[in-house]
Amino acid sequence: PTPPRHSAHLFTTPFALCLAFRACNAAVVRTFFNADEFWQGPEVAHFLAYGYGERTWEWRADVKLRGYAHPLLYAAMYRLGDALGARSAWFTRNAPRAAHATLAALHDVGCARLARRLYGADAAAWTLALRLINWFVFFCETRSFVNCVEAVCVTWALTTWPFERLGSGPGGTARRVKSLCFAALACVMRPTSAMVFAPLALRTLWIAKEGRMAKMRYAFAEALGVGCVAAAASASVDRYFYGEWTCVVCNFVKFNVLSNGSALYGSHPWHWYVTQGYPAVMGTMTPLALVGFWRHRATCPEAFIVTFWTIVGYSIAAHKEFRFLLPCMSASLASAGAVLATMQPRRRRVVVAGIALTNVVAAAYTSIWHQAGTIAVMPYITNLADGGEITAGGVLFATPCHQTPYYSHVHREIAMHYLECAPRDDGSIDASDRFGLDPDAYLSETYGASPRAHDAHACAIASALAPSHVVVFDGDAERASAWLARWNFTLQTSFHHAHVAVDRDIQRRLNVYTRSASDTDACDATT
Numbered sequence: 001p002t003p004p005r006h007s008a009h010l011f012t013t014p015f016a017l018c019l020a021f022r023a024c025n026a027a028v029v030r031t032f033f034n035a036d037e038f039w040q041g042p043e044v045a046h047f048l049a050y051g052y053g054e055r056t057w058e059w060r061a062d063v064k065l066r067g068y069a070h071p072l073l074y075a076a077m078y079r080l081g082d083a084l085g086a087r088s089a090w091f092t093r094n095a096p097r098a099a100h101a102t103l104a105a106l107h108d109v110g111c112a113r114l115a116r117r118l119y120g121a122d123a124a125a126w127t128l129a130l131r132l133i134n135w136f137v138f139f140c141e142t143r144s145f146v147n148c149v150e151a152v153c154v155t156w157a158l159t160t161w162p163f164e165r166l167g168s169g170p171g172g173t174a175r176r177v178k179s180l181c182f183a184a185l186a187c188v189m190r191p192t193s194a195m196v197f198a199p200l201a202l203r204t205l206w207i208a209k210e211g212r213m214a215k216m217r218y219a220f221a222e223a224l225g226v227g228c229v230a231a232a233a234s235a236s237v238d239r240y241f242y243g244e245w246t247c248v249v250c251n252f253v254k255f256n257v258l259s260n261g262s263a264l265y266g267s268h269p270w271h272w273y274v275t276q277g278y279p280a281v282m283g284t285m286t287p288l289a290l291v292g293f294w295r296h297r298a299t300c301p302e303a304f305i306v307t308f309w310t311i312v313g314y315s316i317a318a319h320k321e322f323r324f325l326l327p328c329m330s331a332s333l334a335s336a337g338a339v340l341a342t343m344q345p346r347r348r349r350v351v352v353a354g355i356a357l358t359n360v361v362a363a364a365y366t367s368i369w370h371q372a373g374t375i376a377v378m379p380y381i382t383n384l385a386d387g388g389e390i391t392a393g394g395v396l397f398a399t400p401c402h403q404t405p406y407y408s409h410v411h412r413e414i415a416m417h418y419l420e421c422a423p424r425d426d427g428s429i430d431a432s433d434r435f436g437l438d439p440d441a442y443l444s445e446t447y448g449a450s451p452r453a454h455d456a457h458a459c460a461i462a463s464a465l466a467p468s469h470v471v472v473f474d475g476d477a478e479r480a481s482a483w484l485a486r487w488n489f490t491l492q493t494s495f496h497h498a499h500v501a502v503d504r505d506i507q508r509r510l511n512v513y514t515r516s517a518s519d520t521d522a523c524d525a526t527t
């Protein structure tokens with residue numbers, strides 16, 4: 001397929017409508033999905049922009065698993081907002097969402113253009129409709145994941161990628177370089193994107209009808225040139241922030257692939273993406289996509305190729321996640337849209353109604369209610385800080401590791417602590433797992449069994465180090481109830497989290513416990 005002619009700019013009516021839709025989308029989504037949404041983007045950016053925040057173990061000088069290109073996007077927004085006087089917690093919470101609403105709208109337009117290129121104008125209209133109602137796109141793409149940035153770049157690269165011909169005519173070089181720039185940016189954001197573009201590039205060189213010199217120019221002058229520039233820019237950014245030259249991609253591959261370090265976050269069977277991941281993110285659109293792959297296997301196999309190599313590439317690692325499939329969803333939705341475009345109107349109405357019903361229900365439930373407590377609690381913590389209620393040792397988030405946002409949502413320089421979960425060389429279990437095994441024992445070991453167990457001086461010190469507020473799930477709160485009682489904690493408020501248990505048993509509500517600013521009576525009792 002050859003790229004069709006489009007408007008000279010993006011600011012068209014479809015983009016404006018998509019942008020308005022994604023702005024509403026971003027406002028509706030208020031649930032927790034994955035810790036990386038906060039801890040690998042906005043939280044690092046908050047540290048860069050404001051001088052305080054938390055960087056997880058992946059950012060340590062002896063690890064260097066993460067590149068700074070992604071959090072710089074949010075850091076720039078924070079610095080701009082600070083210059084304009086936007087310094088509120090509301091701004092730091094919502095600025096990344098606004099950025100991703102814009103990126104999601106760009107992705108919508110890019111997806112429609114890809115479908116139009118592959119299957120025609122009718123398919124493009126239905127593809128856009130499917131993308132707007134797909135439950136996983138609605139649930140995930142306005143979140144500050146690097147995968148979302150990667151997916152936008154992959155889709156826009158495909159809109160001008162030389163699938164069958166290098167395109168030596170007018171504008172051919174510009175289209176090729178444009179696609180390579182988007183591909184390079186995708187690889188900078190997520191090195192795993194190379195597993196999609198490397199096979200595509202080899203296929204192009206194999207089947208393109210141009211001569212050997214044209215192919216060599218594409219491979220070495222254009223592809224290699226763009227790749228080197230992108231790699232140099234990324235390495236320079238990381239050199240600036242890490243203080244020394246480092247190959248983040250090498251560290252990433254070594255840890256996640258060669259050392260199988262990704263398995264620390266859960267391992268899945270090799271077929272997980274085929275049997276669970278892909279059917280889940282595509283939902284009731286899966287049959288349409290598969291039919292489209294089969295129907296166009298000879299005339300237009302590009303959508304299947306992109307989907308196939310994405311799934312194969314990510315299946316190598318033991319750790320697998322739904323969001324890793326975002327880069328191939330546009331191609332799959334285009335395939336599904338092509339099938340809808342050729343359906344009889346009566347049958348199509350039935351199919352679209354079924355797809356819309358299932359996807360809207362799933363999108364609404366996962367975006368509004370499921371795992372909402374860990375997001376809702378953060379503005380509450382900000383209000384407590386503004387009221388001067390957070391004292392002593394600050395706030396302890398006694399939840400599974402990284403289950404809440406952090407300073408990027410509170411935006412107050414107060415003491416906060418969480419149960420760390422960095423890998424340990426000695427094989428010992430981390431704080432999050434120790435707490436999960438026995439909350440009462442962990443808290444007693446960390447802060448003392450009771451302030452009354454010390455003399456007056458030791459009691460005062462223990463009371464100053466212990467948190468003034470504890471955020472904990474209801475099930476774990478019951479198991480730690482003895483320690484909470486001994487330290488005079490009382491339930492201050494509770495937030496709905498989920499209707500069904502998540503991870504650990506009975507994690508349906510998130511509780512906030514508080515104690516007085518100083519346990520004077522308790523300490524006096526020991527004198």
